[in-house]
Amino acid sequence: xxxxxxxxxxxxxxxxxxxxxxxxxxxxxxxxxxxxxxxxxxxxxxxxxxxxxxxxxxxxxxxxxxxxxxxxxxxxxxxxxxxxxxxxxxxxxxxxxxxxxxxxxxxxxxxxxxxxxxxxxxxxxxxxxxxxxxxxxxxxxxxxxxxxxxxxxxxxxxxxxxxxxxxxxxxxxxxxxxxxxxxxxxxxxxxxxxxxxxxxxxxxxxxxxxxxxxxxxxxxxxxxxxxxxxxxxxxxxxxxxxxxxxxxxxxxxxxxxxxxxxxxxxxxxxxxxxxxxxxxxxxxxxxxxxxxxxxxxxxxxxxxxxxxxxxxxxxxxxxxxxxxxxxxx
Numbered sequence: 001x002x003x004x005x006x007x008x009x010x011x012x013x014x015x016x017x018x019x020x021x022x023x024x025x026x027x028x029x030x031x032x033x034x035x036x037x038x039x040x041x042x043x044x045x046x047x048x049x050x051x052x053x054x055x056x057x058x059x060x061x062x063x064x065x066x067x068x069x070x071x072x073x074x075x076x077x078x079x080x081x082x083x084x085x086x087x088x089x090x091x092x093x094x095x096x097x098x099x100x101x102x103x104x105x106x107x108x109x110x111x112x113x114x115x116x117x118x119x120x121x122x123x124x125x126x127x128x129x130x131x132x133x134x135x136x137x138x139x140x141x142x143x144x145x146x147x148x149x150x151x152x153x154x155x156x157x158x159x160x161x162x163x164x165x166x167x168x169x170x171x172x173x174x175x176x177x178x179x180x181x182x183x184x185x186x187x188x189x190x191x192x193x194x195x196x197x198x199x200x201x202x203x204x205x206x207x208x209x210x211x212x213x214x215x216x217x218x219x220x221x222x223x224x225x226x227x228x229x230x231x232x233x234x235x236x237x238x239x240x241x242x243x244x245x246x247x248x249x250x251x252x253x254x255x256x257x258x259x260x261x262x263x264x265x266x267x268x269x270x271x272x273x274x275x276x277x278x279x280x281x282x283x284x285x286x287x288x289x290x291x292x293x294x295x296x297x298x299x300x301x302x303x304x305x306x307x308x309x310x311x312x313x314x315x316x317x318x319x320x321x322x323x324x325x326x327x328x329x
Contacts, residue, residue, distance in 0.1 A: 006324050009177045010200035013126060013146070014105055015073060017041035018324045019200030021149075021179060022207055022316075024077030024107060025157070025302075027054040030214040031066045033207060036316035038072030041324070045075035045107050047095045057212075059094050063101045074236040080111030092119075099123050107149060107202075128179065131292050132160030134170045147177040149202055151191075153180030154183030156205045158232070159243045168196055185306025187323045205303045209313050219301055227309040234300070245301040259312075 010019040022029075022037030031051070034044035051062040066074055076098045078091060092115075095106070097328035099120065107115050109130045116125050128147035130138035137148055147183045150167045160167065166179055171178055180193040181202035193201050207213060207218045226245050230258070233241040234250060244250060 008194070008199040010179065011148075013177065014043055014255055015311060016043050019179075019194070020320060020323075021045060021075070021107070021200060021202040023181065023202045023204035024050070024075075025208070026050045028204075028208050028213060028302075029216055030055050030212075031057070031062060031315070032069060032214070033210065033212045034074060035066050035069035035072075035193045035211070035318045036212040036322075037207070038070040038074050040317040040320040041072070042320060043073055043075050043105060044070070045077050045105070048075045048091070049079075060097050060101060063098060063103065067101070073105060074103060075105035075107060078106050078108045078113075078116050080108050080113055082115065099125065099261075107146070108140075110122055113145055115139060117144040128177075130181070131171070133162065137171050137174060141174060141176065145176070146150070147179065148174065149179045149181050149201075150174055150198070152180070152182035154305040155181055155307075156231075156243045157302050157305065159241065164193060164198075165196060168198060172197065182304055183306050185304075187310030189306065189309055190323045192218050201305075205306045206310055206319065207316065208303070209310050210319065211313060211315050218312050222301050223303055223307050223310055224312065228302065231305050231307065242300075242302060243304050245303050245307070247301060249300070 006018045008019045011017065018041040020037070020042030022034060022044040024045040026047050027050045029047040029050045037044035042069070046063070047064060048059060052059055053056055055062070057065060070294060072306065073277050078095055091289050095116065096119070103124065104120070104125045106116055106125060106127045108127055109297070113127055120127060126146045128149050130149045130151050131137040131140055131152050134254045140148060148171060152164045152167045153159055153161050159182060162170065164183060169179065177199040179200045179202050180196070180198040184190050184193055184201045184203050185206045190201055202230055205223060208215055209223045213220070222245050230246045231243055232246050232250060234244050263313070280298065320328060
């Protein structure tokens with residue numbers, strides 16, 4: 001076997017060996033998982049709320065902990081949604097700390113990323129913004145981002161609605177690097193995304209079913225057992241569609257929020273607090289599952305359609321090595 005260099009605009013911009021971003025996941029992005037992606041030649045992206053509130057680390061100490069586990073570069077996810085002044089101030093503080101600790105790659109989600117671009121510019125930082133359609137991409141371009149992460153309808157969590165092909169066609173004339181996010185769970189999907197013209201991929205679901213991920217054995221097995229048809233969209237977690245595995249609870253409770261629940265989740269003055277409560281509730285369920293080592297019918301298990309290509313729990317290094325290797329000619 002010979003190793004495929006996988007050199008693209010993304011690898012050159014970020015100084016990595018392989019065009020693979022380890023997507024930030026709430027609550028799944030534990031420090032060991034983030035570091036493992038960077039050590040394997042991609043770039044792991046930490047999720048600050050997960051790092052601090054799920055994994056219980058002081059933010060600066062958490063970054064230093066990850067740094068101690070890998071020599072590779074790491075990134076940070078910055079949520080720009082205007083939920084509250086206190087929340088945005090905390091996110092700004094975390095961004096400043098990340099810059100002080102040498103982080104130079106940032107993935108922004110929701111809202112206008114202009115303040116992030118302005119904050120990282122003096123440090124030579126790069127900002128890639130999550131987009132699900134052209135109108136959000138145009139706003140991100142106007143804000144000065146350096147790249148786009150195209151979240152398609154095969155993604156886990158907050159997925160888009162377009163296919164990988166349709167979304168790229170919609171964005172192709174934008175003069176920025178575009179990364180594929182969604183549906184990349186095996187080597188064929190990885191190579192397929194690059195062949196379409198994406199400069200790299202962002203993966204999430206595939207990383208949950210790894211030895212480095214701290215989620216429960218039951219969650220990982222559910223990903224292995226699931227097929228594409230087992231992935232459904234629910235409005236019951238945050239009020240907007242979230243891709244999850246169909247479990248007994250999802251079957252019983254349905255995927256649509258009730259009238260009052262919908263009002264709470266969409267009310268402009270309280271929706272952010274209500275969504276936070278719902279998210280915390282789902283995290284508590286998963287923590288209980290981790291302690292049991294199994295998943296029950298009461299658990300929401302976020303995952304995308306890439307489950308179809310996931311057949312075993314493996315190390316991150318083994319996955320990336322297999323995806324980026326070619327047979328000798």
